[in-house]
Amino acid sequence: MRKWGPLIAVCLGTFMLLLDVTIVIVALPDMAGSLHASLSDLQWVIDIYALALAALLLGAGAAADVTGRRRLYAAGTALFALASLACGLSTSPAMLIAMRGLQGVGGAAMFATTLSLLGAAYQGRDRGVALGVWGAVSGAAAAIGPVLGGVLTQSLDWRWIFFVNLPVSAAAIWITLRTVTESQRQTDRRVDWAGTAAFAVFAGALTFAVVRADTVGWTSGRTGAAVAVAVVALAAFVVVERRAAHPLLDLGLLRRPSFAVVMVGALAFNAAAFGVLPYTSIWLQTLLGMSPIRAGLAVLPLAVASFVVAAAGGRLLHGRSPRLVIGGGLVLIGAGALAQATLDAGSDWTGLSAGLVLAGIGVGLVSPALAGAALASVPPRNAGMAGGAVNTFRQLGFALGVAVFGTVLTSRMEGALPGPSAPAHTAAHVLAGGGASALRSRIPDATLHGAFASGLNGAALIAGILGLVAGIAVLAFLRPAPAAPAAPAPVRVEEPEVAAVR
Known part of the structure; x- marks a missing residue:
């Protein structure tokens, strides 16, 4: 138990926090009816959680060192x-959204420490096994969320998708305190709170602009104001990071082609793979009449x-080029999305x-390989920063994907629904929000379908298209670096062993 206790504790937490990214998907129609x-x-129930993860991961990683x-x-x-308990007890959409955001704060503290905890607990072959198991859990968690969410929502109630986190959290905390050794605190380091705040405002304002644009219009003053806030916040983030003694993200890393393209791949990965699923679930339940x-x-x-490939990939793809694994995986995700674009x-x-x-x-190919490729694309001293960055870009990609695809969805619906533009616009939003039953009295069912x-x-x-473009970019720009001559240097046990790439 003591040997593999840290792995169990980390995997329990990782599975739970990534599961909560997508477990709400099949519960959306029930939430809409219960909370109006x-x-x-x-x-926002979906996006606020992913945004909190994305905005706070880098800052939480620095706070963990301190x-x-x-x-x-x-x-x-x-x-x-x-926060999960409060989500399950929510009595209004505003309360649920706020508590989902608080969930994301806790999730960021957990997610930011996972790789460093495993790196410090295991060495050599054990470290490879631990990272492989963690990668399989990470790859499967988000994908299995809708299945578990459906079981809990139909068998009990949508609130149980949050209540189930309580015993799992208790087990994770108990195993952590029993088996994980505390790291040495870096008391001379300061957390870049200014950079954390600037990035949070940027991510939140950008997502708000996309979500609201579908309702008030892309050319409206409110959309323009939100975009302007996002631009100013991004500029502030760049200025802060250049001046900070301990920046959240060394912007010089973005000049490394491999690091930059891995971040692009991470952003596209979660968007292309999972961003359409919430709307697919609403279609399945409210149009096709399927149970959760x-x-x-x-x-x-x-x-x-995804689970089978991620679990087997550690052995079968050991030593393979990250360029081929990640690039090929993104191309497959893109092809899979295109194959789903054939409905009538x-x-x-x-x-x-x-x-x-x-x-x-x-x-299954991309998820376990992304973290390793990010860590390998930077000097060892930046490994923790790179690990946090790739997870940040993944969650930001999911949040933006849900927002953008929702806009595309309702825009296409509006053009397919009868009547003047204003009623069609309203009907499209009602339909996309799970209100098909309210429209059937005046719009033929075949038209709604x-x-x-x-x-x-x-x-x-x-x-x-996003998946294919990102995959091609990875195949084109992610390259292994020539082996550097060995030099005497202290070994940092908390950093996973990965093949060096430029």
Whole structure:
């Protein structure tokens, strides 16, 4: 137990926090009915969690070095559990969104410390095994979320998708305190709170602009103001990072082609693989009449394929070029999304299966390889920063993907629904938010089916193009660096062993 205790503790937390990115997907129609939530509310229930993870991961990693990694991991898990309880007890969309954000704060504290805890606990072959298991868990968690969410929502209630986190959190904290050794605190280091705040404002304002643009218009003053805030915040982040003694992100790393393209791949990965799933789930339940469990099972091919490939990939792809693994995986994700963009008014869930399998294979390839490629693309002293950055870009990609694809979805629906533009615009938002039953009295069911299928096709098409472009970029620009001559240097045990790439 003591040998593999740190791995169990880290994997429990990782599985739980990544599961919560997608476990809400099949519960969205039930949430909308119970809390009287709009499409915008549902988007924020998903996005605020991913945004909190993205905005705080880098800052949480620095805070872990100062306060102790085990301490921050346990505290983050406790906060995650309390926020999960509050999510399950929510009585309004605003309360649920706020508590989902608090969940993300706890999740960021957990996620920021996972790789460093494993790197410090294991060496040699054991480290390779630990990283392989962690990669398989990471790859499968987000994909299996809809399945578990469907089981809990139908068997109990949507609130149990949050309550289930309580016993898992308690087990993770107990094992952490029993088996994980505390890291040495870096008392001379300061956390870059200014950079953390600037990046959080940038990510939040950009996502807000995309979500609101679908309602108020891309050329409206409110959309323009949100975009302006995002631009100013990004500029402030750049200025702060250049002047900070201990920056969250060394901007010089972005001049390294391999590091930059890995970040692009991470951003595109979560967007292309998972960004359309919330709307797919709403289609399955409100248009096809499937139960939450059946809707979760309908996307099971993605979960199964990703888990099998991720679990087997550590052995079968050991020593393979990250360029081929990540680039090829992104191309498969793109191809899988394009294969799902073929729905019509008469389609059922089987029209998604082949595309989900392709995407799942890609997820299983990319997810375990991304972290290693990020760590390997920078000097050893920047390994912790690179690990935090790749996870940050992944979560930011998911948040932006949900927002952008929602805009594409409703825009395509609006064009397929009858009547003047204003009523069609309203109807599209009601339909996308799970309100098909409210529209059936005045719009033929076949028209609703066709409109939703058209919207999903548009979103999947953009997701497919994104995956293909990102995959081609990785294949073109991610290159191994020539081996450097050995030089005497202190060994940092917390850094995973990875092949060096430029």
